[in-house]
Amino acid sequence: MRIAIVGGGLGGLTLARILHRRGVDATVYEREASRSARSQGGSLDLHPESGQHALAEAGLADGFRSLARPQGEEHRILDPTGRTLIHHEPQPGSFSGRPEIDRSALRDLLLDSLPADTVAWGHRLAAATPRPGGGWELTFHGGHRAGCDILIGADGARSVVRPLLIDVQLSSVAMLVELTIEDVDRRHPDLAELVGPGNLWCVGVSQILAAQRLGDGNLRVGISVPAGSIGSKRALLDLFADWSPRLTALIEAGDGAPTPRLIETMPLGTRWATRPDVTLIGDAAHLMPPVGEGANQAMLDAAELAAELAAHLAADPGSAIRKYEEAMFARIHPIAEMSARVQAMMLSPTAADDIVRFFSRT
Ligand SMILES: Cc1cc2nc3c(=O)[nH]c(=O)nc-3n(C[C@H](O)[C@H](O)[C@H](O)COP(=O)(O)OP(=O)(O)OC[C@H]3O[C@@H](n4cnc5c(N)ncnc54)[C@H](O)[C@@H]3O)c2cc1C
Helix, strand or coil, rough: CCCCCCCCCHHHHHHHHHHHHHCCCEEEECCCCCCCCCCCCEEEEECCHHHHHHHCCCCHHHHHHCEEEHHHCCCCECCCCCCCECCCCCCCCCCCCCCEEEEHHHHHHHHHHHCCCCCEEECCCEEEEECCCCCCCEEECCCCCCEEEEECCCCCCCCHHHHHCCCCCCCEEEEEEEECCCCCCHHHHHHHHHHHCEEEEEEEECCCCCCCECCCCCCCEEEECCCCCCHHHHHHHHHHHCCCCHHHHHHHCCCCECCCCCCCCECCCCEEEECCEECCCHCCCCCCCCCCCCHHHHHHHHHHHHHHHHHHCCEEEEEHHHHHHHHHHHHHHHHHHHHHHHHHHHHHCEEEEEEEEHHHCC
């Protein structure tokens, strides 16, 4: 039984790793040319019941502990004048909460745990067509072809596998503009102190200026606004003209041009009629606003699908996919609803009050 996983992000790699541990081989087809082809972005907090659970299933709990930064859980919420609304400090050295880990470190941990030939780099799926005798014929950009019996789409927000199961229209919910400040302790010690070891959110009226400490000594700055295109630092500074200069210094200090990114989501409650030889995990299955659940749920999807496949692959792979999907749809629905609520709250005119109330409750 040949299993093809399209997409070597956190979901696809976690799936390949857990299957491998259970004696099931799979090939991961990844469009990027190599593991270092693209910067992997900021850091993530992995939750005990989802991301951390999946890493334990992958036999990588110790590796995670050696790379994670529990102190990265510290976060502060300020208003546009720089007044502190919330300051959360985790227990020193405690791994009981949601420690942060850089995405690149997490992806390397997963890649290093797989046999070298598991990931076929430079394979961007163009189309999958059903074969007459069952299974799928995969065609990649550049002309490569491959076959498989079971096809798993782990290919993210703009999945090519998803339309085999369902057509969905993505909606844009915000614009996120990102900047990096390199070597912050040496070059901008005042900003290093402002952000601290974890996350900082400065919340205004329908706009957020956030910054995140990475394990490599850089800061990642993210500006969220409801929509619109913001291509330059000047335009960003104009947008935050009435904010404290102590905060907008995060924009001034950004190295290089800002990178804008549209934040899109799938409709709430998206589900499809099950098929015995194709399914989806992660953002391909349930693209949600980025409020801290997407990667965690992608990794939990991987763990749950791997368990079902390992148990039923030989006798009835279709039932493995059906059981995985039923449980996944039920689990994701409330999480996607909560994520949509938090996203709307963050960019509302009353965001600061709402967020303080939200964090005081949890
Ligand atoms: C700004 C931002 C901040 C976020 N913060 C958090 C957070 O703090 N916590 C959290 O849990 N989640 C967070 N998320 C969400 C999280 O990044 C995603 O939910 C998660 O990466 C989904 O994993 P995935 O493996 O499904 O998809 P992806 O990580 O998108 O991986 C998909 C992979 O498929 C490959 N691919 C795509 N198309 C093809 C193709 N046609 N052929 C072959 N390969 C292909 C891509 O190159 C990529 O490697 C954030 C998202 C954003 C945008």
